Amino acid sequence: MKFWALFRRRKQRDHDLDEEIRAHLAMAIRERIDQGEDPAEAEANARREFGNTTLVKEVTREMWGFAWLETLLQDLRYGLRQLRRNPGFTAVAVLTLSLGIGANTAIFSVVDGVLLAPLPYPRPNRLVAVWETLPRSKHIDAISYPNFRDWQREAGSFQRMSAFGDSDYELTSPGMPKHIWGYEISPGFFATLGVRLTLGREFTPQEDQYGGAPAVIISNRMWRNRFAGSPEALGKVLELNGVARTIVGVTPPEFRLSERQDVYTPLGQRNPVFLNPRGSHDDMVSVARLKPGVSIAQAQAEMDAIQQHLDQLYPETDRGLGAEVVPLKHQIVGNVGGTLLLLLGAVGLVLLIACANVANLLLARAAARSREFAIRSALGANRARVVRQLLTESVILSVAGGGLGLAAAAWGVRPMLAAVPGTLPRSYDIRLNVPVLLFAFGVAVTVGILFGLAPALKSSKFDLQETLKEGGRTASSGHHHAQSSLVIFQMALTLVLLVGAGLLFRTIRHLWETNPGFDTQHIVTFKVGLSPSAARTGASTRAAYQQLLGRIRMIPGVEAADLTYILPLTGDNNTAPFWIDSQKPSVPQAAPRMMVFDTGPDYLRVMKIPLLRGRFFTPEDTAKSPCVAAIDSVFARTYFPDKDPLGQTLTFGWTPPLGPCWIVGVVGHVRHWGLGAPGAYTRAQSYYPLYQIPDRYWSVGQLESMSILIRTPLDAAVLIPEVKKAVYGAGRRQTVYAVQTMEQVAAESMASQRFPMMLLGVFAGLALLLASVGIYGVISYSVAQRVHEIGIRMALGAQKRDVFRIVIGQGLRLALAGVAIGVAAALVLTRVLSSFSHLLYGVRASDPLTFVAVSLVLAGVAVLACYIPARRAAKVDPMAALRHE
């Protein structure tokens, strides 16, 4: 709007000025005529005395203050015309830039959505999570419910405090049986976050108890899909895990704590066996909203005091326990920040390489345009003007490239995230929002000025006489130096990226080759949701599973099958304090910890874990027979260094402890915390027969994560339909879900390395492509400039192959210089990489094999890129070259 008014006012002023000058001339002519001059002569003289009308008008117009706009529009028009006249150059430049800017925008949108953007709740920086901490222990998402209730009651720093935990359910009605995910939440959960329910209300304290009214809150998505978004959904019934729950609330559409949760049930209705004991740390996280004016430090101080008090009141369970207050974003985002920033840096390098390419292109073109600049300078353009105009051209290029790149990023971010291993937290918050757009635009303009500045400065500085005389020949040894430097720069950056990708690649190789302790091939795993009638009591659940296993074992192609509570390599947590014989420690914090695998007797056969000593479980080990357990080699080495573990007893757990159990066997160690995880995790492992677990632990809701493992040579796609038949045959409302092969589980465990490796590999590939195009361009250009010189050399006796060698040598020298600088830079930068130590495994940050291999690849690619220009040089006809100017 304002622009248009400005434009019109400008036109009006132009008109006025014309008239004013016309009036002046008229008056001057009149006066001359009055003084006796001839009218025609008067006019001529008056005009001459006035001077150059156009120039006067132009100078006067400058006084109006539109000057900058005028020149900008002029520059834009001129620049666009120039670019249009050279479509090849423009296309290459814009494409190169769109690659660089697009990739950067895509990665930045991920960084913004995951790391930078505030959580989508009101005043999100007031939201915190409260963790329980044990000294020397890594944080896990589990807290003691009685502790949490005490925190809730006593902490004055928080406006509200609530807790939530992952859960999954069998949805049996309405509709087809389906396995769904949800959260168990305490009352006030949504209020703590500041979320207003679309319909209905939160849970009441009465509902939040074991045996309380079966209520459920559903997600907006489920409300729309299954209940047509009707307000009458309140009061309708969902059957979850065999319990008919009444819908009391619906969450708003924008509420997404994670992608897949559809229902919410009261946390207090969890099995009291796991919830009530103060020493039992069940899977849940507590969130709280700080009171206005209270800082995290103050809240932390208060929580320290409260927890210390609890430690004193309940030394048996709480001694040594601490509480930590962290921003909620911390809890949700976890450790992924370092990797994302690393990727942002890497993709920034790609952008720099792309800019170097475009800068080289500009230098080549500038040399060709030097006459144009010389003439403009002769006509009165000052250097600043020329530079400004050239910069406008480069910014046009980069903004065009940026726009194209932005479109590519918008289209490609989601597929990219889907293609990489693992899932990013908050991936639903990644979108092309204002910060991302500003980033893209800002990068485009900065980049345009960056790569345009050097060529612009070079082009505008010249010896006027020389250039105009030479008739278009470009001297430009200065240009050549600049171009060579840029190529070396590109090569160095490419080497850094290649080294990074190479190191990660070797890491993955190492991880793959690490023996996980069992045979990952030919194992299929899945979970079953038992029908509510089968899962009514602990005994019936156990019987149902046993029956199911019987049917599965009869499927042809199944070599062995059994149950397990925890899948190895998933990092699922099931550690317990323990003691040997009767050396019970005074407090659980003093007890050593071990990882407990609850499995069926055939587990070893399915997993092909070696049995080192003694025996594993048999079907005779039931709840009625003496309690037995097996330990792994690490456990034996650590706790029985010089004693025979067989025959000793093991007691574990705390409230109440299970055991003492006789140790009947020693098995091989299994890597549970991912293939390359450092040793901060509990390494001692033990096995406990599933069928010896007391009935009260076999309740539905705890065993949802029980997995069935099958060893079979058959393909999963062939096997699973048979499995489903067996499962549905046992009960039609049962579900089969979470189907995976063990190899997939192993691959998933490396997701945190595979994700950056794939992206870094892509970036390194891009960089290699751009750099080889760059060196090709510069060498080609140099050959074209030196045709005359080549002709002379040939005339003086150089052979074709000598010329060929000279050109290749030129390229090789550039490449080697780049490699040298790149190696130095990479040695420094990979030190940074290894500080994210969970990324590298089995390979040093200065691994010589990687460096050498990558250097050879880069040099080889560079030489290849010079092949065509070298051949062209060798094919030069000396006679034609000598005649060529």
Next chain:
Amino acid sequence: MPKTARYKNRIELLQGTLDMLILRTLQWRPQHGYGIGQGIGAGSHEVLRVESGSLYPALHRLERQGWIVSEWGLSENKQRAKFYRLTAAGRKHLVSEESRWEEFVKAVKAVMKPAVEEQ
């Protein structure tokens, strides 16, 4: 011949000085561009000849700065012309410029005078 005399006596006018002269010319009554140029020439006994390439930019700049305002009117020959007139702020500016000019002239004279005395 009048023309050559004017050329020979052309003196470069500094921008600030030109501004002051224009404001002075407009002190008593509004005038159009051509008239201002003539006025300065006549007032200086044809010594100062303002080029239109300096005059019009100066007029527009002075207008932008607020010392003068313009409006269209009829000239002596009943032709449409743009007249400029001094504003209150312009009057004040003129007074201060005039005193600065006096000081400047005094200073220059003081430096030149000893040389004259030596002679």
